[in-house]
Amino acid sequence: MSKMTEVFVPDIGDFDAVEVIEILVSEGDSISVEDSLLTVESDKATMEIPSSHAGVVAKIKVNIGDEVSEGSLVVLLDAEHSVAEVVAEAPPPPAPVVEAVVPVKEKPKAPISRPSPTINIDHDNFKKAHASPAVRKFARELGADLTKINGSGNHARILKSNVQDYIKQSLKELDGCGGGSSLGVEPMPEIDFSQWGEVETKKLSKINILTGKAMHRNWVTIPHVTQFEDVDITELEEFRKKTNATYADKGIKVTMLSFMMKAVVSGLKEFPRFNSSLEVSGKSLIQKNYFNIGIAVATPDGLVVPVIRDVDKKSLSDLATELREISIKARDKKLKPSEMQGGCFTISSLGGIGGSHFTPILNAPEVAILGVSRSEMKPVWNGSEFEPRLMCPLSLSYDHRVIDGAEGAAFTTYLSRMLSDVRFLLM
DSSP: OOOEEEEEOOOOSSOSOEEEEEEOOOTTOEEOTTOEEEEEEOSSOEEEEEOSSOEEEEEEOOOTTOEEOTTOEEEEEEHHHHHHHHHHHSOOOOOOOOOOOOOOOSSOOOOBOOOOTTTTSOHHHHHHSSBOHHHHHHHHHHTOOGGGOOOOSGGGOBOHHHHHHHHHHHHHHHTTOSSSOTTSSOOOOOOOGGGGSOOOOOOOOHHHHHHHHHHHHHHHHSOEEEEEEEEEOHHHHHHHHHHHHHTGGGTOOOOHHHHHHHHHHHHHHHSGGGGEEEOTTSSOEEEOOSOOEEEOEEETTEEEOOEEOOGGGSOHHHHHHHHHHHHHHHHTTOOOGGGGOOOSEEEEEOTTTOOSOOOOOOOTTOSEEEEEOOOEEEEEEOSSSEEEEEEEEEEEEEETTTOOHHHHHHHHHHHHHHHHOHHHHTO
């Protein structure tokens, strides 16, 4: 009968218990002394547990998700089987066989056996998620899949608060759900469309999928109200054209969107509530004292929203130059995650495509978004007669938990005044 050798967790420092996050060997593997057996994780770091003996792995005594500490049994090794195999390959000179002496522990702590809350998670991608060991441990304890969580830290690092928000949202979606959607209704049925003719299945891009999930979440969890306004930009457009003609030799070309951004920032200063975010608890507002504007950019793979920072400190020509640069980067897939974070307010312009008005969906955690449609020459009554005026349709969607209808109407009226007389924007 083979002699079994027990391998225990060695001294791992000041940690009472650490979690097994990866098992690096399988039963039947032949291992040497110091070969890594498993990876454990504390709230500060990850570490590999080495083998104190050589042999063939006969039995693994821990599972992913178990908590172990110094003295916990890790594996059983078939030491004699391993020696026999080595002898068969290269017979050494006769030598006395010395059995391995295993240190005797008074009462080795057995691993705490419990089902892993992350048993259904893709562990390979989980390990690649941009998060600290403490956040990883926290996510495993809650069964949260880090691959589905967007980080709000530096360089899109996943924070503990992001995991908490994910769990809260997941619980909301399950609440009152009788096997259907988070709204308590039956899920959409699966339909075989090929029964009526030829079909083709095309996979959505990653951007399409992520944008779709975010938009669906925002639409069903935030009470939207959309305020419409037609703005007379006749004089503003004339001024823009003259400015571009004057500075054409310097390569300066100011777009209408640059003026929109300046008008929005002026509006955010006049109505600070639009430059805030609702705290997760819903009991407080986080007021922002900076002015970063997100610009929705359509790309072949889907919609992205790069952010232009400190709009209040930049000139119209600076904004025009930066708008061109971020649009090119967006379409070339060269935007960094940090360049799509930190926005206060988003502008979605469809002026170059068409349409009159639309209802833009909020880019949470922002509380308002401005939709800009194609300008059109219309007859406007001036008190004595109709005269042709260039009218620009605006669509302002806002979070009704934060902004009431009166303030929404006041904001669009303010924007209309700013854009109808260029002198206000230059003040």
